[in-house]
Amino acid sequence: MSALSFRAARRTVPGVYLALVLTLAIGWLVVVLSGGTLFTQATVVSLLHVAAGLGLVAVGQTLVIIGGSLDLSVAYVVSLSTLVAAEAMNGSDTALLPGVLLALAVSAGIGLLNGLLIARTRIDAFIATLGVGLLLKGYLDSGYDGPAGATSPALVQALGYQRIGPVPMSFLLLAAVAAGAWLTLRRTRFGHHLLAVGGDPEVARLSGVRNDRVLVAAHVLCSLCAGLAGVYLAARLGSGAPRVGTEGIYDLESIAAVVIGGTALAGGRGGVAGTVGGVLLLAGLDAVFNQLQLDAFAKQVVRGVVIIGAVAVYARRVIGKGRS
Amino acid sequence: MASLAAVIVLSLAGCSTDEPVTGPSGGPPSTGAGTGEQSKFFVSADYEAELAMLGATATGPAGKPWEQVLNPTMVDTASFKKAGPHKICFSNAALNNPWRQVGFKTMQAEVETHRDKIAEFVHVDAEGKDQKQIADINDLLGKDCDALIVSPNTTATLTPAVEAACRTGVPVIVFDRGVDTTCPVTYINPIGGYGFGHVGAEFVAQKMKPGGKVLALRILPGVDVLETRWSAAKLVFDRAKVDVVGVEFTDGDPAKTKKIVDDYLQRYGTIDGIWMDAGAVAVAAVEAFQDAGKPVPPINGEDQLDFLRMWKDQKLTAIAPTYPTYQWRTPIIAALRILDGEQVSNPWKLPQPTITEQNLDEYLDPDMPPLHYAMCGCTGLPGYPQRWK
């Protein structure tokens, strides 16, 4: 019993943070031994910027995965959102708010489409979001042959480059969005329903949850988060970029961050705190590999091992919990 | 130093920004000339300038095209003069294709030849991600580099980060793709995409039967260097009244390339010319004709050895415009000259040789692997040939 409660208590701080601390500690040691430094202000700022972009997408991805779905279209939503925002703003500060709102509205619309395809038309989430992603790719490829539009200078300043000490505003935005998502999952009826739908759709339905609505809402929120990541990237890059989402591999990387953070891919279990940890872990690996100037390909191998390893550890814990 | 102090003061104040203060820069690209609908990347003046440079003679040491300059305009660098040995930092867009691999190995070898002057060479790979490269540059600025070399992943989106780097006072050298700002000390690249696209298209249009059918094979849409190649080729084909029956994207995938060529042969019976915006799948395109039992039409490739060998063996009617990998040597040379306070040319336009039937044999190196780029200018560098194998 005490072992069980200990385990339950420990689970409130996701294990990924332990892994994060270990990774950074080992990374720091190796970097220092090889004559470098890891935690300079510049490096920390860079790390947090990388984490902010992926983090926004991954928080949204967490919501749909908890609901037992997933979204493979996020990379294209990110790219589209940068373009909508930057083209609407066209370099003027007065169009800042309309530009951001338009980008978010377009993203939410795509989320709605994803959600309806999955919940109403009953197309599998994998295929539905893959198909919607292809539709968006076609639009981006035929509409744009390179960066377009210009982000409002005020937004570039505020969201793209402003920071408080070593913490960029974009990371604070991520923290705020993550906190909002955390509250939504823990404290609202929608959050509880989402966990129920992901846990066992049949039971959820029988207990009066409207599964379809919950899933559609989760997909809208997921695309909104991807849209917000797009707004941030438009601020960072100064213009809209039709390939930024796919270059960043935001689809697979966000799913990886979510599962490293302890959310079960089958749905019904997990949370955004772990996801943020997963994002920081991936960004931390980036930073360590950068400082050591190790091959990016080696990093890919390490990432693959970390992803499998992390999930294997979680699976072990769940089994342990089940048996104790 | 003053800006560094300013950054420190700002961070102490608890609030700071890495944003460049300079305003929006870079003129809007002009609308296209020519007959077809042109890409928004098409800039007439640049196009004309590049075509003029194709015929120009370079100044500089003979036999060392990586040190030569076309139409030099020298800039003073005395303010950057510094005692060595130096720490040179390099923010690289990516290492994910053979062209960049060959180039980077060439650059590393060049660094080795200056061991006395370069104490440390720091390389960071952005893995083809704009946002990572912006973070990388910011990161490198905290490392006391004596010179910063940047090969941008995307022109427009890397401009703010490069401007931020310039403001710290470190000499910045940009090569391969450019940036929309004049703040770097020099921008090094060969003649460019218009020149590449034009040379290939001129050859194909001249050698094929008049009014014949051309298939244009492109790698990806939306990549600036490739867009300029295609926009120049389009002008040539429009003027020559060539029937461009298809513009297809291959993703650099040889299997996809063969299928596309196969289906076009089925659809049109014959294809009289193949134009490509990059040589990666040239061999696959030729194979598609061979496998279908059709004669291989005039084609352009690039300086990759698999294509050059096939050209020689099969006696193809071919040409290979190049985007030479020897340009990776120049940024190191430029950085050291700048740190010595010597004048350098800005822009530093390198010659962009074309491989033709006449000089093909010079570039056929039987010892090198098939995907090696012949125009690497690396035969005299330390570690040749093993390093490039």
Add this chain to the structure above:
Amino acid sequence: MQDTLPRRALPVRAGGPLPILAILGVLLVLVAIRQPDFLAPASLMSFLGRSAPIILLAAGQYFVIVSGEFDLSVGSLVTAEVVIAARLIDGDPDRTWPVMALVLVSAAFVGLVNGLITSWLRVPSFITTLGMLLILVGAVYLWSDGSPKGELSEQFRRFGRRAVEDVPVLGRVPYALLIVLLLAVLATVLMRSDFGRILVAVGDNPRAAELSGVRVGRTRTIAFVLSGCAAGVAAILLGGYSGVSFQAGSGLEFSAITAVVLGGVALGGGRGSVAGAMLGALTLELLFALMNFFGVSGTVRPAVQGAIILLAVAVSAARSPSR
């Protein structure tokens, strides 16, 4: 719980192979109108030959999907095997056979590792194979220094590139087509055997299968090994068809999964036939050829592809009774 995600959310009650035959029929009619000579034996044979790799990958993916899992690693496995084969053969014809054997064995081994991690360590297969994808791509780039080395021998390439000449009526019959026909027959026989029934049962309801004495983990591991083997053969055919490159297998995992779903196989397991999966792959390839014949602009192709996939899957989902 090693169940895959979408099944838990909303099951797709996909139908049998009828919808895919209907789509294939429509595409063939369109081809017949636009490009009638494509249906002549010679070009049809060459089309089937070049479609062999993706058909094999779809069949391999079918085993995994029908058992309730995913295999995202097949594309990178094809790339890895092609690059490895080129470097080991290095143009020397004498090494062809040993290297081909090595390709098949190592591909099966990767499948075995996928299966063991999924069933023993209880990592969802989506994650296992996503991790494997990263590891394989990273490792093969690392090993070859970022640029493929060596060359495939003509003996190796003939299986994907050459054909049996002078066949009556048909003309040339590509080796790849013969290989895919043979393996298709084997796959069909396998699915009709006890193993096939157990595989479907495991995907349909793993708990019930376990209770009736089926070793679920072992069955799924075998499915992964079969998928690995299919990727190995596909690598030999694809490397033969197009030569060595890092792009050889890129994106093929998504093509294969799309093909399987188009063929009426439900993600999440338990439903669909291997013939449907292979027909799905053929349909996808025919769609690409059709876009070439109609001259659909390269930039809008993804949109056309996406729309057709969504439409086809939506129609087959609507045809089936919902729960």
